Amino acid sequence: MGAARPLGVESIDRMLGGGLGAGKLHELLGGTARDEASALGLAAMFALALTRADAGDGAAPILWLREEAVQRRAALHGPGLADLGLDPARLILGVLPDPKSLLRSGVDALRCAALGAVILELSGNPPVLDLTATRRLALAAEDSGVTPLLLRLRGARPMPSAAQTRWQVSATLSAALEADAPGHPALILSLLRQRGGAAGLDWTVEWDRDAGSFRPAALPGARLPLSGGGSLPAAGTGSEAGDDAWPIAI
Incomplete structure (x- = not known):
């Protein structure tokens, strides 16, 4: 089983059993179309948190696989x-022509420790992103770490x-620094699902x-508990995720 990499917020790490599991598949979604930049940023943040112990000389590289049409746009x-x-x-x-090629390349890449x-x-x-495809990713990750x-x-x-784990992310307001300088990136993280563990909480x-x-x-x-049996509301809806939400430029 992969080691847990702390994310830095005690309540999140406790919910995850110590942190984000290394060598495990994690899924990230934006709350709405306007939150996609924040989801891109969260992917980079999670990758950095996972490799934080490798910081310094020889820090492990991060591979980002994208579809060709998206990269052109x-x-x-x-x-x-x-x-x-x-x-x-x-x-x-890595820029791939279609989802099938991207998933196949992802499995191959995960074998590179x-x-x-x-x-x-x-x-x-x-359609190619089915349960079987995600199992292939999860197994390759467990083998290599x-x-x-x-x-x-x-x-x-x-x-x-x-x-x-499955996460949903939304942008929210950040607190300005001295002299009204832009604040640190602020996000609402929603843990939608955790295999074998609790889920259904939001953190700002x-x-x-x-x-x-x-x-x-x-x-x-x-940090709000979700009502049991109900549908999951989009994270960040309401006053705290208005038009002034902090954008992450990626």
């Missing part, structure tokens, strides 16, 4: 990644999955790029 933003603390020199970008994490970015709900982050955007809906957090971890948000944010 909106390339990853190097300065935005650097602002989150990810040295672009650590990032390997020299990688720190593999981000697989997919659009919508492609490399962590796959399945980043699902552009109309993606939750589907049956072998992921250890900030990203600390220097520490490579999260911390409770400077602005008060409630």
Whole structure:
């Protein structure tokens, strides 16, 4: 079983049994279309938190797999990644023609123990992304210890999955720094599902790029239990995720 990598917020790490499981598949979704930039940022943040112990000389590279059509439309933003603390020199970008090629390449890449994490970015709900495909990813990760982050955007809906955890992210207001400088990236993280563990809580957090971890948000944010048996509301709906929500440029 992979080691747990603390995310930095005690209540989240306790819920996860010590932190995010390394060598386990984790799934990330945006709350709404406007939260997709935050979901992209969260993928980078999780990858950095997972590889934090490798920081310094010889830090493990992070592989990001994207579909060709998506890359042509909106390339990853190097300065935005650097602002989150990810040295672009650590990032390997793989551009694949379709979801089937992307998933196949992801399984192959996860067999390379020299990688720190593999981000697989997919659009919508492609038929090839079924329970069998996610099991292949999960098994490859368990064998190598490399962590796959399945980043699902552009109309993606939750589907049956072998992921250890499923997260939904929404942007929220950040607290301004001195002289009204932009604050730290602030997010609402919703743990939708955890295999063999509790789920159904939201946390409002900030990203600390220097520490490579999260911390409770400077602005008060409630951690709300979800009602049993009901449908899951979109995280970040309501007044705290208005038009002034902090955008993450990726």
